[in-house]
Amino acid sequence: MLPVDPTQALRDAGLRVTGPRIAVLEALSAHPHADTDTIATAARTALGAVSTQAVYDVLRALSDAGLARRIEPAGSPARFELRVGDNHHHVVCRVCGAIADVDCAVGERPCLDPSDSHGFVIDEAEVTYWGVCPDCTST
Amino acid sequence: MLPVDPTQALRDAGLRVTGPRIAVLEALSAHPHADTDTIATAARTALGAVSTQAVYDVLRALSDAGLARRIEPAGSPARFELRVGDNHHHVVCRVCGAIADVDCAVGERPCLDPSDSHGFVIDEAEVTYWGVCPDCTST
DNA sequence: AGGCAATCTTGATCGATTCCAGAAAAGGTG
DNA sequence: CACCTTTTCTGGAATCGATCAAGATTGCCT
Numbered sequence: 001m002l003p004v005d006p007t008q009a010l011r012d013a014g015l016r017v018t019g020p021r022i023a024v025l026e027a028l029s030a031h032p033h034a035d036t037d038t039i040a041t042a043a044r045t046a047l048g049a050v051s052t053q054a055v056y057d058v059l060r061a062l063s064d065a066g067l068a069r070r071i072e073p074a075g076s077p078a079r080f081e082l083r084v085g086d087n088h089h090h091v092v093c094r095v096c097g098a099i100a101d102v103d104c105a106v107g108e109r110p111c112l113d114p115s116d117s118h119g120f121v122i123d124e125a126e127v128t129y130w131g132v133c134p135d136c137t138s139t
Numbered sequence: 140m141l142p143v144d145p146t147q148a149l150r151d152a153g154l155r156v157t158g159p160r161i162a163v164l165e166a167l168s169a170h171p172h173a174d175t176d177t178i179a180t181a182a183r184t185a186l187g188a189v190s191t192q193a194v195y196d197v198l199r200a201l202s203d204a205g206l207a208r209r210i211e212p213a214g215s216p217a218r219f220e221l222r223v224g225d226n227h228h229h230v231v232c233r234v235c236g237a238i239a240d241v242d243c244a245v246g247e248r249p250c251l252d253p254s255d256s257h258g259f260v261i262d263e264a265e266v267t268y269w270g271v272c273p274d275c276t277s278t
Numbered sequence: 279a280g281g282c283a284a285t286c287t288t289g290a291t292c293g294a295t296t297c298c299a300g301a302a303a304a305g306g307t308g
Numbered sequence: 309c310a311c312c313t314t315t316t317c318t319g320g321a322a323t324c325g326a327t328c329a330a331g332a333t334t335g336c337c338t
Contacts (some may be wrong), residue, residue: 016314049318072213074209104254117268118241119276120272121276127251137260157286190286191326193286195327
């Protein structure tokens with residue numbers, strides 16, 4: 001059982017309920033931080049056939065609706081996650097690209113204030129920790 | 140006059156001194172946070188003709204040698220800057236993509252410690268502030 | 279000056295993402 | 309429950325940033 005019913009989540013967000021959308025939501029639930037290819041493969045396993053564009057469109061719709069969040073570490077294709085309510089950050093492995101969540105110490109965004117904002121109106125501070133994951137360290 | 144003589148900087152880093160490299164260094168000095176296309180155009184203005192690969196090779200060589208730093212905000216092509224000694228961060232405009240430097244409050248890296256590192260060995264905390272720049276705010 | 283090795287040129291290739299036009303389907307309405 | 313409008317999905321092609329490959333050049337050390 002999923003933490004949130006995909007159908008209900010879509011309706012609550014004012015989005016139409018379709019096969020590809022449910023499949024993508026379930027794929028995201030099963031594979032946090034998955035890239036589009038992984039999501040597309042999982043969705044196709046569930047539905048039989050889903051076009052690449054449908055996956056991209058769905059992911060964009062979910063991002064716009066606030067149901068999913070797009071994260072894009074440098075040197076990696078876009079990845080998506082369902083955790084959107086809290087303001088958390090990520091650790092990325094320099095070797096294998098694995099991603100893990102890191103809770104924000106502050107909890108509200110922006111959780112950091114720049115020393116000099118240069119006149120920018122800042123609404124978010126995105127933190128990416130770079131390092132090496134346990135698997136790659138031991139190898 | 141440049142803060143650092145490109146020729147000397149290249150020699151100090153153990154790199155060969157070539158036309159394209161000097162042109163790229165000067166382009167970076169004149170255009171902080173420039174993307175590869177801007178750098179290539181500036182280099183061609185200075186030299187007459189420089190191949191795209193030369194620009195990419197030079198940028199990689201400079202990054203590897205520690206003379207330049209590659210930054211890659213989500214949704215934007217790779218950009219490069221010469222400030223490498225300090226540990227500073229960036230503000231990115233959501234509208235026009237402009238980038239400005241923000242000094243790090245701590246100064247040493249990693250300047251932040253994650254609350255739970257999940258066993259990762261972390262060596263850097265990269266902070267990206269997202270907002271709207273003065274120009275885009277007034278429009 | 280001589281020679282090795284790194285570097286630059288031209289051209290092709292690749293992966294991720296988006297554009298396009300048309301077919302299909304979801305959801306509100308009578 | 310059938311109909312209609314609007315959104316969404318399909319299939320194919322195209323774009324964009326970045327990289328690879330092979331050969332010609334050139335910088336640098338002896």
